[in-house]
Amino acid sequence: MSLRHALLGLLADGPASGYDLTRSFDGDLGRYAWQAGHTRIYPELVKMADAGLVAVESTGPRGRKSYVLTDDGRAELRRWLLDPPEQGAVRNETVLRMFLVQALEPEDARRYLEAVADHCTAEVERLRPVMDDLDEHEGVDTLPFGRLAGEYGLRQYEAVAAWAAWSLDRLAASQEQDARPAVGNAPA
Amino acid sequence: MSLRHALLGLLADGPASGYDLTRSFDGDLGRYAWQAGHTRIYPELVKMADAGLVAVESTGPRGRKSYVLTDDGRAELRRWLLDPPEQGAVRNETVLRMFLVQALEPEDARRYLEAVADHCTAEVERLRPVMDDLDEHEGVDTLPFGRLAGEYGLRQYEAVAAWAAWSLDRLAASQEQDARPAVGNAPA
DNA sequence: CTTCGACATGTCAATACTGACATGTCGAGG
DNA sequence: CCTCGACATGTCAGTATTGACATGTCGAAG
Incomplete structure (x- = not known):
């Protein structure tokens, strides 16, 4: 039931509507940590309100309901964060692809790994300026978090790009080896 | 429907029973990429057999059914691996915790980040010798993959440990700043 | 020969999640 | 004043997933 805790965590930052929360999942949160659509978020908020973890603070225009964290909600969030992590839920299609690359022919694998490396490098180049901007406009003294997720x-x-490059090297080395006619062909 | 592709990928390595496949998910695959228990695997194998992606190759002792990949199955796996990745399913409780650390009091956050750093460092120290062993006992010429997942x-x-250390630094810097009485206290 | 742990496969109810469908409102720009 | 895009909330059927329960067998060690 991690969706619940994701919502608690978002609400810890301040009141928000189901719509606002849905938007939050469109960004890095949904890309790296946990996906969720509004069809799941709205019912969960109702259940959380029933459980006393959140409350409807106010209603705005278009039927907007603004939720706030209750003390119980904040306590539950803290408990969950500081709890023994153990083995949490893990499901990542991209990582799964990386694990299964081994099933491809070397030529296909090379194509795939190159795509991964390119994509990751491009993302790094997209993100770095954003982070640097953040660091410049608000000093070390302003909110220490929020940037943490971005840095993550x-x-x-960066790590995946490096991994892909390493894998390509290894793959190339192994193919070279295979192509060599026999042992003892190298200069002494 | 990534479970299906995970199973296809595992079967690409050779025939296996539902039991064998379940065991595979106990390792790194289940830890980093995709979780699955036998209660989901058995029904899925039946559906995959119906769809012609796998076939029961033989039955062994204790009702053991050995599945093999069919040509259709291999083609489907390749298609999935080489397809435009887009935004795949992502759900990771550990990463979610890292994103929500910002909701904790600085003191709690510090404790949490230290635990993350320690844990990751310990894992690195556990894994490194295993990898080195693999590299020594089988040269670059033997199966180029399989180690890829481990390296990943x-x-x-390593990346998470470094991130946690960075985050701790940043947190400490920000707390120091807060503790300082006012502007203009530093030497000119 | 017995016992026990690993092997081996399954069902079922409850819960989580996705994608399609449904509905209505506010505010800015033309 | 009209129109349209973003705001805003929801249901529902179908699918995926988990955890509890159920059952039985083989092989090795004692």
Whole structure:
């Protein structure tokens, strides 16, 4: 039931509507950590309100309902964050592809790994300026978090790009080896 | 429907029973990429057999059914791997925790980040010797893949450990700043 | 020969999630 | 004043997933 905790975490930042929360999942949160659509978010908020973890603070225009975290909600969030992590839910289609690359012919694998490397490098180049901007416009003294998530994504992409490059090297080395006619062909 | 593709990928390595496949998910695959229990795997294999992607190759002792990939199955796996990745399913409780750390009090956050850093460092130290062993006992010439997944996990842990350390630094810097009485206290 | 742990496969109810469908409102720009 | 895009909330059927329950067998060690 991690969706619940994701919502608690978002509401810890301040009141928000189901619509606002849905938008939050469109960004890095949904890309790296946890996906959710509004069809799941709205019912969950109702259940959380029933459980006393959140409350409807006010209603706005277009039937907008603004939710706030209750003390119980904040306590539950803290408990979940500080709890023994153990083995949490993991489901990542992109990583799965990386694990299964081994099933491809070397030529296909090379194509795939090159695409991964290119994509990750491009993302790093897209994100770095954004992060640098953040660092310049608000000093170290302003909200220490929020940038953390961005930095996480950035480092993730860097790591994957490096991994893909390493894998390509390894693949190339192994293909070279295969292509060589026999042992003892290299200069002494 | 990534479970299906995970199963196809595992079967690309050779025939296996539902039991064998379940065991595969206990390792790195289940830890980093995709979780699945036997209760989901068995029904899925039946559906895949119906769809002609796999076939029961033989039955062994204890009712063991050995599945093999069909040509259709192999083609489907290749198609899925080489397809435009887009935005695949993402759900990772551990990463979610990292994103929500911002909701904690600085002191709690510090504790959490230290635990993350310690855990990742420990994992790196556990995995590195295993990888080195693999590299020594089978040269670059033997199966180029399989190690790729391990390397991915290793680099992942390294990246997260480094991120946690960076976050701790940033947190400490920001707390120092807060503790300082006012502007203009530093030496000119 | 017995026992026990690993092997091996399954069902079922409850819960989580997705995608399609449905509905209506506010505010800015033309 | 009209129109349209973003705001805003929801239901529902179908599918995926989990956790509890159920059942039985083979092989090795004692």
